[in-house]
Amino acid sequence: MLRRGKLQGSDGGSPSPLTLSPSVSTATNNQLTFVECESKVQExxxxxxxxxxxTQKQREEGNINLEAxxxxxxxxxGEVKLSTYFKQKLRNLYSAALDDADSESDLLKKGLDIIAKIKAVQEEKRIAARLSSYNPLDDQPRKSMRxxxxxxxxxxxxxxxxxxxGKxxxxxxxLCGAVCAGPDYIAKxxxxxxxxxxxxxxxxxxxLAEVVTFNTYLQKYEVDDIDEEGREHHVLSKRRV
Structure with missing residues (x-):
């Protein structure tokens, strides 16, 4: 078991050994299928x-202004006194360089957003493969990992x-840095x-655990210990997650 810390005593009883019903779960109603995930990742x-x-083209164009x-x-x-010509030229070049930097920044942010989407779809793909009835390993214990x-x-x-x-x-x-989620937040x-x-x-x-599903009726999570062999689940209330 991969431990992240200890508690001094307990403020609640052990969660009851129940099985969460898929009919009231938020797990996979809107998730993509395995094939759809593959196609989405390629797109x-x-x-x-x-x-x-x-982005590379924009960076090359921006370098032209920086060199200028x-x-x-x-x-x-070599000028004893800064002429009006050089003042105006520098203003124009600096303004163009700022515009280039803003454009490149927007492109980089767009790229980061796409990467985040790819990771999200890959996670859905992994879950779809795990839950798919066509997956022969679906009912098998998870492989142990060093x-x-x-x-x-x-x-x-x-x-x-x-x-x-941020701006x-x-x-x-x-959930950015040390900012906590709101009381109504449900982990996916x-x-x-x-x-x-x-x-x-x-x-x-x-x-450290991975969320399997959340029962909206009982307000309980079903999670897997990522450092635990087999398919043993922990069923926990929201205050324990």
């Missing part, structure tokens, strides 16, 4: 490739989290969460 990759090409600014400043060094491999995967996942780029004075959204299937579970030890433990 997004094509779109990302085009954005990268346009550098050459103009070199010429100005701790080092698991930690490497988690580190890579952390490095590729979606990047929020001046813009309010930071929930596949989300990684910190879950507080009962163990064989006297104290409860915090584990």
């Amino acid at each position: 997004l990759l094509t779109e990302l490739h085009e954005v990268i090409k346009v 600014i550098g050459k103009t400043q070199e010429k100005m060094q 701790r080092g491999v698991l930690m490497s995967m988690l580190q890579k996942s952390a490095q590729t989290l979606p990047l929020w780029i 001046p004075n813009e309010k930071i959204p929930p 299937p596949g989300d990684k969460v910190a879950a507080r579970v009962k163990t064989d030890e006297p104290e409860e433990q915090w584990i």
Whole structure:
């Protein structure tokens, strides 16, 4: 079990060993099928490739203005007094360079948004493959994973989290950095969460888990310990996730 911390005592009883009904679950009603996910990923990759090409072209055009600014400043060094001509030329070049930077920034943000969409669709693809009745491994226990491999995967996942780029004075959204989610927030299937579970030890433990589903009627999550073999689930109330 991959532990994230300990609790001093318990403020609630152990969750009851129930099975959540798919009819009241938020799990997969609107999820794409495995084939649809494959097609969507290819579409997004094509779109990302085009954005990268346009970004590179925009960067090359922006470099022309930057080089012109550098050459103009070199010429100005020989001037005893800054002439009106150079002042106006620099204003125009700086204005053009700022426009180029804004355009490149918008393209980079668009590329990051596409990458975030690709990751989201890939997660849906993984869940679809896991839940599909056509998947021969669906009812099989999960393959065990060495701790080092698991930690490497988690580190890579952390490095590729979606990047929020805010504007001046813009309010930071929930779940960005240390900003908590609202009380009505429901984690989606596949989300990684910190879950507080009962163990064989006297104290409860915090584990890193993956959301399987959420029962809206019972207000309980069903989660998997990502460092646990087999298909054993933990059924937990919202306050434990």
